[in-house]
Amino acid sequence: MTAKTLYDKLWDSHLVRQEPDGTALVYIDRHLVHEVTSPQAFEGLKLAGRKPWRKDSIVATADHNTPTHDWDKGIRDPISRTQVETLDANIREVGAKAYFPFRDTHQGIVHVIGPEHGATLPGMTVVCGDSHTSTHGAFAALAFGIGTSEVEHVLATQCLVMKKARAMQVAVEGKLGRGVTAKDIALAVIGRIGTAGGTGYAIELVGSAIRALSMEGRMTVCNMAIEAGARAGMVAVDETTIDYLRGRQFAPRGELWDRAVAYWLTLRSDAGANFDKVVALDAAEIKPQVTWGTSPEMVTTVDGKVPDPAQISDPVKREGAERALKYMGLAPDTPIAEIRPDKIFIGSCTNSRIEDLRAAAAIVKGKRVAASIKLALVVPGSGLVKRQAEQEGLDRIFTEAGFEWREPGCSMCLAMNDDRLEPGERCASTSNRNFEGRQGAGGRTHLVSPEMAAAAAIAGHFVDVRKLV
Amino acid sequence: MEKFVRREGLVAPLDRANVDTDAIIPKQFLKSIKRTGFGPNLFDQWRYLDHGEPGMDNAKRPLNPDFVLNRPRYRGATVLLARDNFGCGSSREHAPWALLDYGFQAVIAPGFADIFFNNCFKNGLLPIVLPADVVDKLFREVEATPGYRLAVDLENQSVTTPDGEEFRFNVDPFRKHCLVNGLDEIGLTLQHADRIRAFEDKRRAEQPWLFE
Ligand code: SF4
Numbered sequence: 001m002t003a004k005t006l007y008d009k010l011w012d013s014h015l016v017r018q019e020p021d022g023t024a025l026v027y028i029d030r031h032l033v034h035e036v037t038s039p040q041a042f043e044g045l046k047l048a049g050r051k052p053w054r055k056d057s058i059v060a061t062a063d064h065n066t067p068t069h070d071w072d073k074g075i076r077d078p079i080s081r082t083q084v085e086t087l088d089a090n091i092r093e094v095g096a097k098a099y100f101p102f103r104d105t106h107q108g109i110v111h112v113i114g115p116e117h118g119a120t121l122p123g124m125t126v127v128c129g130d131s132h133t134s135t136h137g138a139f140a141a142l143a144f145g146i147g148t149s150e151v152e153h154v155l156a157t158q159c160l161v162m163k164k165a166r167a168m169q170v171a172v173e174g175k176l177g178r179g180v181t182a183k184d185i186a187l188a189v190i191g192r193i194g195t196a197g198g199t200g201y202a203i204e205l206v207g208s209a210i211r212a213l214s215m216e217g218r219m220t221v222c223n224m225a226i227e228a229g230a231r232a233g234m235v236a237v238d239e240t241t242i243d244y245l246r247g248r249q250f251a252p253r254g255e256l257w258d259r260a261v262a263y264w265l266t267l268r269s270d271a272g273a274n275f276d277k278v279v280a281l282d283a284a285e286i287k288p289q290v291t292w293g294t295s296p297e298m299v300t301t302v303d304g305k306v307p308d309p310a311q312i313s314d315p316v317k318r319e320g321a322e323r324a325l326k327y328m329g330l331a332p333d334t335p336i337a338e339i340r341p342d343k344i345f346i347g348s349c350t351n352s353r354i355e356d357l358r359a360a361a362a363i364v365k366g367k368r369v370a371a372s373i374k375l376a377l378v379v380p381g382s383g384l385v386k387r388q389a390e391q392e393g394l395d396r397i398f399t400e401a402g403f404e405w406r407e408p409g410c411s412m413c414l415a416m417n418d419d420r421l422e423p424g425e426r427c428a429s430t431s432n433r434n435f436e437g438r439q440g441a442g443g444r445t446h447l448v449s450p451e452m453a454a455a456a457a458i459a460g461h462f463v464d465v466r467k468l469v
Numbered sequence: 470m471e472k473f474v475r476r477e478g479l480v481a482p483l484d485r486a487n488v489d490t491d492a493i494i495p496k497q498f499l500k501s502i503k504r505t506g507f508g509p510n511l512f513d514q515w516r517y518l519d520h521g522e523p524g525m526d527n528a529k530r531p532l533n534p535d536f537v538l539n540r541p542r543y544r545g546a547t548v549l550l551a552r553d554n555f556g557c558g559s560s561r562e563h564a565p566w567a568l569l570d571y572g573f574q575a576v577i578a579p580g581f582a583d584i585f586f587n588n589c590f591k592n593g594l595l596p597i598v599l600p601a602d603v604v605d606k607l608f609r610e611v612e613a614t615p616g617y618r619l620a621v622d623l624e625n626q627s628v629t630t631p632d633g634e635e636f637r638f639n640v641d642p643f644r645k646h647c648l649v650n651g652l653d654e655i656g657l658t659l660q661h662a663d664r665i666r667a668f669e670d671k672r673r674a675e676q677p678w679l680f681e
Pocket residue numbers: 063064109110111130132348349350409410413414431432
């Protein structure tokens with residue numbers, strides 16, 4: 001038998017049928033649903049007189065539009081409220097395995113609550129009308145974002161029509177330095193291959209540095225696979241995966257658990273499996289990363305400088321860099337350590353899990369947010385993360401330092417609620433996209449790890465967190 | 470969905486790489502629960518000088534005269550010429566909805582982001598990949614020639630310039646079939662309902678924990 005990649009195994013085990021040209025019908029096990037990309041799909045389903053195929057595959061929550069403070073006052077923005085109420089109504093009508101509506105104690109960012117409830121399991125196909133669905137690949141699931149038409153397609157048929165991607169292996173060997181995190185691996189990979197480098201590929205992350213990561217860290221890396229252009233990122237199952245899942249609400253139990261684990265442990269690439277492309281990074285060489293531009297590939301190390309576009313030979317890249325620097329209000333050759341954020345955002349499906357908050361709190365503990373920082377926000381990824389953090393006293397560490405401690409949601413990752421940057425404001429953000437206007441019109445985003453964001457909050461400018469830990 | 474066989478129209482050049490879906494349709498407009506009405510807010514933050522919010526009267530907002538789509542010569546364009554990695558970022562299908570609602574029927578670029586590329590086909594917007602040097606050449610011609618139009622022939626898989634120069638493009642046969650015939654993909658999939666059910670039964674037997 002030929003050696004298979006993890007991606008081959010996941011693909012083959014979900015193939016319902018395939019045309020000679022490779023167009024395939026792929027079965028979907030888990031359908032995550034949120035309020036922004038689903039209303040038109042539910043409406044389409046209804047208009048066509050179709051029934052949902054398998055409602056117990058659906059796990060839904062409201063996260064993108066929900067406010068992060070004054071929950072007792074409800075959602076003030078009437079358009080956001082309509083969208084959230086539309087989701088409530090749709091789930092009431094269609095049904096779901098689980099729904100965590102606005103203000104539910106288990107509500108949170110869709111990519112945080114799936115794994116923490118054990119609703120994401122190894123060997124599954126997981127889809128959501130959200131590009132960061134790649135996060136769930138950390139569990140050796142084939143997980144990818146889809147558009148609203150595809151949401152409707154999955155609701156109606158439990159399948160998607162697609163073609164197999166090519167397989168890329170990203171190997172990160174060695175040991176990460178102190179203060180260097182999964183987020184830095186993700187940004188370093190994107191810096192290397194570019195935001196289109198993974199287009200058309202499913203990426204498997206391998207190597208001792210990946211195996212050494214917790215599930216939280218693996219989720220952070222897989223989350224950012226989409227920023228490298230890959231729809232899916234994935235990591236093989238090992239004991240870390242199994243340990244994380246044991247006892248989770250929707251994970252199997254008893255005899256079924258044993259059967260499941262035996263199967264899950266086969267979810268790894270066979271020795272000698274063929275990848276279409278291989279990229280290797282040395283973990284020891286990765287430094288804390290900071291983006292300087294308006295695309296995640298516009299990234300450098302904390303001890304580096306903003307580039308000088310005049311030194312870039314490719315004309316399209318040069319023009320892109322010039323435009324980015326203008327938008328970001330940065331001069332060429334500015335040292336990263338001299339960049340002074342106005343706001344700090346610790347949150348998003350990339351970095352809002354308990355470990356992220358612990359790591360940031362460890363930097364902040366006993367210190368004060370710099371006077372020049374207008375707002376420092378911590379937005380836990382879910383109600384469960386929030387409660388766990390409060391039990392550990394992390395909320396007090398943050399609030400005593402001058403951070404605001406908020407209710408869970410997407411918040412300033414995309415600023416659909418009222419957490420946002422004002423024009424010209426600069427933010428150190430643990431989220432995943434630094435596009436123009438992403439965190440608010442005219443806002444300027446620098447993507448960093450939670451530790452780096454926390455350190456910048458205290459110092460008032462970016463600092464090399466390796467010197468602090 | 471409307472059939473897409475052959476279209477011909479005015480071309481507008483958007484000369485920047487990595488145009489993301491946040492730029493195509495900013496998030497404040499994603500609060501809508503409809504599929505239509507996004508056209509006036511296509512490229513909102515580039516197109517207008519003020520900050521756009523849902524519910525504003527877009528006809529009264531100050532236009533950015535430097536933005537390419539605001540130049541009179543590109544008014545009524547139906548073909549968008551773009552650079553590499555067009556449509557990167559979020560999965561929002563509001564991006565193709567906004568492009569269609571504005572009037573675009575095809576986008577030509579050296580490369581597209583995956584999810585956006587898929588979303589286009591589901592809505593009858595044709596994304597065409599042409600080699601970077603060809604796209605370069607088209608940019609030069611569009612900018613040099615007011616009223617520049619291209620003919621896009623999906624059946625024949627070709628783009629033809631006013632001079633009669635023809636460039637072929639690849640398209641997935643299944644997607645082409647759906648677009649050319651205006652087919653509903655869900656209906657097509659449901660023709661295989663028995664296969665799906667059989668697959669599901671087998672899966673339930675093998676991995677019952679997925680169906681608890
Ligand atoms: S946190 Fe940000 S990236 Fe993640 S799902 Fe929410 S909006 Fe998307």
